[in-house]
Amino acid sequence: MAERLLYADVVIVGGGIAGTAIARELSQYELDVILLEKEIELCFGVTKATHSFIHCGLPEEDTPLINKLSLESNPMFNQLCKELDVPFMRVGKLYTVMNKNEIKILEKIKEKGDIVGVPNLEIVNKEKLREMEPNITDKAVAALYTPTTGLVSPWELVIALAENAMENKVKIMLNTKVTQILPQEDDVFIIKTNRGFIKSKFLINAAGLFADEIANMIGEDNFVMIPLKEERYILDERITGLVNHLIRSPITGDFISPTKKELAPIENNIIMGCVPQKIKDKTDATTSKEGFKRVFNYAKEMFPSISAKDIITSFAGSVPLNSRTNDYIIEPSQRVPKFINAILGGIGVTASPAMAKLIVEILISQGLKLIKKQNFNPYRKGIPDFRTLPEEERKALIAKDPRYGHVVCRCETVTEGEIVEAIRRGARTVDGVKYRTKAGMGRCQGGFCGPRVIEILARELNIPVTEVTKKGNNSRLLLFKSKELLRKNWR
Amino acid sequence: MVLQKADLVVIGAGPAGVAAAIKAKEMGVNNVIIMERAEQLGGLLHQCIHNGFGLQYFKEDLTGPEYAYNFIEKAKGLGIKFLLETMALDISPKREITAVSNKEGIINLHPKAIILAMGCRERTRGAINIPGTRPAGIFTAGVAQRFVNVEGFIPGKKVVILGSGDVGMIMARRLTLEGVKVEAMVEILPYVGGLIRNEVQCIHDFNIPLFLEHTVVDVHGTERVKAVTIAKIDKDRNPIYKTKRKIECDTLLLSVGLIPENELSLKAGIKLDPVTGGPIVDETMQTNVSGIFAAGNVVHVHDLVDYVSFEGELAGSNAANYILSQALFPKMKINLKAGEGIRYIVPSTISGQKKATLYMRVLKPDRDVVVKVGDDFLRKHLPIVKPSEMLKIIIPLSKLKMLKDETKELTISCTKGRK
Ligand SMILES: Cc1cc2nc3c(=O)[nH]c(=O)nc-3n(C[C@H](O)[C@H](O)[C@H](O)COP(=O)(O)OP(=O)(O)OC[C@H]3O[C@@H](n4cnc5c(N)ncnc54)[C@H](O)[C@@H]3O)c2cc1C
Ligand SMILES: Cc1cc2nc3c(=O)[nH]c(=O)nc-3n(C[C@H](O)[C@H](O)[C@H](O)COP(=O)(O)OP(=O)(O)OC[C@H]3O[C@@H](n4cnc5c(N)ncnc54)[C@H](O)[C@@H]3O)c2cc1C
Numbered sequence: 081m082a083e084r085l086l087y088a089d090v091v092i093v094g095g096g097i098a099g100t101a102i103a104r105e106l107s108q109y110e111l112d113v114i115l116l117e118k119e120i121e122l123c124f125g126v127t128k129a130t131h132s133f134i135h136c137g138l139p140e141e142d143t144p145l146i147n148k149l150s151l152e153s154n155p156m157f158n159q160l161c162k163e164l165d166v167p168f169m170r171v172g173k174l175y176t177v178m179n180k181n182e183i184k185i186l187e188k189i190k191e192k193g194d195i196v197g198v199p200n201l202e203i204v205n206k207e208k209l210r211e212m213e214p215n216i217t218d219k220a221v222a223a224l225y226t227p228t229t230g231l232v233s234p235w236e237l238v239i240a241l242a243e244n245a246m247e248n249k250v251k252i253m254l255n256t257k258v259t260q261i262l263p264q265e266d267d268v269f270i271i272k273t274n275r276g277f278i279k280s281k282f283l284i285n286a287a288g289l290f291a292d293e294i295a296n297m298i299g300e301d302n303f304v305m306i307p308l309k310e311e312r313y314i315l316d317e318r319i320t321g322l323v324n325h326l327i328r329s330p331i332t333g334d335f336i337s338p339t340k341k342e343l344a345p346i347e348n349n350i351i352m353g354c355v356p357q358k359i360k361d362k363t364d365a366t367t368s369k370e371g372f373k374r375v376f377n378y379a380k381e382m383f384p385s386i387s388a389k390d391i392i393t394s395f396a397g398s399v400p401l402n403s404r405t406n407d408y409i410i411e412p413s414q415r416v417p418k419f420i421n422a423i424l425g426g427i428g429v430t431a432s433p434a435m436a437k438l439i440v441e442i443l444i445s446q447g448l449k450l451i452k453k454q455n456f457n458p459y460r461k462g463i464p465d466f467r468t469l470p471e472e473e474r475k476a477l478i479a480k481d482p483r484y485g486h487v488v489c490r491c492e493t494v495t496e497g498e499i500v501e502a503i504r505r506g507a508r509t510v511d512g513v514k515y516r517t518k519a520g521m522g523r524c525q526g527g528f529c530g531p532r533v534i535e536i537l538a539r540e541l542n543i544p545v546t547e548v549t550k551k552g553n554n555s556r557l558l559l560f561k562s563k564e565l566l567r568k569n570w571r
Numbered sequence: 572m573v574l575q576k577a578d579l580v581v582i583g584a585g586p587a588g589v590a591a592a593i594k595a596k597e598m599g600v601n602n603v604i605i606m607e608r609a610e611q612l613g614g615l616l617h618q619c620i621h622n623g624f625g626l627q628y629f630k631e632d633l634t635g636p637e638y639a640y641n642f643i644e645k646a647k648g649l650g651i652k653f654l655l656e657t658m659a660l661d662i663s664p665k666r667e668i669t670a671v672s673n674k675e676g677i678i679n680l681h682p683k684a685i686i687l688a689m690g691c692r693e694r695t696r697g698a699i700n701i702p703g704t705r706p707a708g709i710f711t712a713g714v715a716q717r718f719v720n721v722e723g724f725i726p727g728k729k730v731v732i733l734g735s736g737d738v739g740m741i742m743a744r745r746l747t748l749e750g751v752k753v754e755a756m757v758e759i760l761p762y763v764g765g766l767i768r769n770e771v772q773c774i775h776d777f778n779i780p781l782f783l784e785h786t787v788v789d790v791h792g793t794e795r796v797k798a799v800t801i802a803k804i805d806k807d808r809n810p811i812y813k814t815k816r817k818i819e820c821d822t823l824l825l826s827v828g829l830i831p832e833n834e835l836s837l838k839a840g841i842k843l844d845p846v847t848g849g850p851i852v853d854e855t856m857q858t859n860v861s862g863i864f865a866a867g868n869v870v871h872v873h874d875l876v877d878y879v880s881f882e883g884e885l886a887g888s889n890a891a892n893y894i895l896s897q898a899l900f901p902k903m904k905i906n907l908k909a910g911e912g913i914r915y916i917v918p919s920t921i922s923g924q925k926k927a928t929l930y931m932r933v934l935k936p937d938r939d940v941v942v943k944v945g946d947d948f949l950r951k952h953l954p955i956v957k958p959s960e961m962l963k964i965i966i967p968l969s970k971l972k973m974l975k976d977e978t979k980e981l982t983i984s985c986t987k988g989r990k
Binding site for chain 1: 674
């Protein structure tokens, strides 16, 4: 491939929530911004394996930055999600206890929250709790209610941030892995990637679990990233209505939660989770029998009518922790101040809007001149969601493009029109289509629509069916054409 | 689209739906419409290119497409209307149907009766909760069958199959014939899940290593499947770790059961049986919602398509009766209850006024058993039973007439014995 050289004011490494939130924030200014992502699509890192709560900002012991950013970010979500046409809903959380003497724990949490200004915290008694959660176990005695806890689809948010950033002239390069950062010349970074070189005045390290590798490239080696694995289990939407709020144990951290109809992509299903476990392999996304037992036992304890049969899928993801602090690292490198770390950890989706604003402040303090664009467009429209549209709008959509009358995914009622639009906007893989449209997310997990989605991807991308992947790289789905193996074997 | 005129709408053009439509039309129902989501008629049969279909119905050994073709030709000849690539989205308890197609847009129909024949779907990895990574290369056996037989693609060259349902066994043979190495078939139960015929013809005849009382305990590979680890299980179904063995492969197929497809039924307010996962039906195949009938795999998973067709015809003739003269419907007086050794019975209620045909499954395989209806009311000795092979028991009208008037329930059991 011809090596090319590009120029930018700011290069962002990483296309997860951190990178895309920063890209969108910077797109308001007259700047050349390039975002680099090593995977074939955005949001294929840590942010992929979440289903995010937008936490209310209750403070933890030794994480001042997380506390500050999440408290500041929480109220920003209404406007942000409105501008970006991303479903968002404040479901509220109930920190639930099973024992009278544990109410003290709730009171302590509430007191701390009240001091920093988390709005409308309330301790609810057993009766009120049952009113709010009619199916909860009789053993639950009280809860701390945090009404501002919200839910958002991290995928939709990342895609929306990126689409809006691109609308405002940010350049996004996929399949582009940063492999080396050459010593600064004339105050400019030379960034080596598998697709050529980029010169940039500033470099933002938003590489999630791999942020240590990027920092190493400029000689910063005072931390490593440690994956903290969490498992998630999703229940069939049949039991929708069973759980109304995020229910969490303040003691173990175990939880069970609904997601709501309007929220892509695990619509309407109930999700169960469990507290993290430190692991070594950054790519480890395995679920375990032990994890299942733990998660399931908590869910069953809280909602006795849940059965193991209701589980439709499971996944795991790793929260990127750093070895230096328990907090985020959002600051210029001490060695090279124009290299700025934007390293999140837990609850990073929540903290992302305020974190992006903090990055802007840091850039200014490091000498970047920012001029607001005259024609900045803060709005982005999502792909039409056939399933939730009223009948009249459905008709209009089909009249415009009959492919919206062709249902491909029958569990989630996703049409060919939506899938084609997702591919037009950048979906390149079966997982990418799934995250953008929900095709294959339902109870049959792609059993019916999988073959059709593969076919549509091949057709729209003009590639052979055997080249279509699940998630890029070596994840091809169909390895051979029929009879191909026989021919090989006979040779 | 304007409201179509329809007396009967059948949802699903698989063997159940087509047989039902034919029967209703033959009995004099005017406007019969079959609505099918796929591009072609025939349901699942269209991908079942192996033989073994029709031995009961046609007394002939046919392939799936041949079997389906016989019915489809007949339906076309009778002037039954097919709406292809048309998916039913909603049914109300008042029998109002909303459907969508790319040709006609949104379609609203309000027929006099509906027959549900949506078939079933396969259980997936999530449903059985296999630990490990989530790479490409994990498919359900039915999806793989579609890729190989319809689309012309082979998922991989070294395959492990988890579960020994019929689809899995058929695919073990089919893939072997395509040059694929089937490294193992792994089954958690002490016996094969599907038909004996398939065990012999697809597994033993092709020397496929069969691991009974084993399961997959881990999946390896992050991008594409690289291997799976299997292990023997103890009596509580926990893996015995010292029996672990890693098998290199690029594909894992799942043949771990089918689930009736009843999202639409629920929208219509139809009650489902928690054991079968299908609508609770009476001897006329009517559900608890008046005028909505159901037949085929949507009611309970069948192993032989011939019974699906018979069931379709039964639903079709009763739907015709319902449309043409409601008065003919007898009252359902007797509940059928699954007793010892029986997993489920379809139908759940009978009138006692007609010969009753009962389909049922046993809980475990056994030799020399007696199936008993009621308190020694009817008994039948069977030399061998298996959960995978559906039992059919007929109670003749003459027998039913002997029942006392106040009989409200008949329990059916399957216990050891010769007489
Ligand atoms: C199971 C789970 C549940 C969670 N739930 C919540 C929640 O409910 N609420 C909440 O707020 N947070 C939640 N989190 C935390 C949140 O997901 C993370 O804080 C956040 O996703 C981190 O985003 P990121 O952009 O820093 O990382 P990532 O999403 O990993 O983005 C980093 C990107 O950098 C790319 N990259 C790496 N190296 C290179 C390179 N050399 N060149 C180019 N690109 C590179 C990667 O491919 C990746 O796409 C959860 C996390 C997990 C694991
Ligand atoms: C792999 C496999 C191998 C088999 N092998 C044999 C064998 O060797 N011998 C044998 O006798 N039997 C065999 N069977 C069993 C037999 O194929 C099935 O029992 C039979 O196909 C079931 O018929 P059905 O009409 O109930 O459902 P299906 O054939 O599944 O048809 C249901 C139809 O409904 C449509 N539909 C569903 N929802 C909607 C909606 N909302 N709107 C519109 N349309 C909808 C579907 O697209 C489908 O076409 C096999 C089954 C499988 C899966």
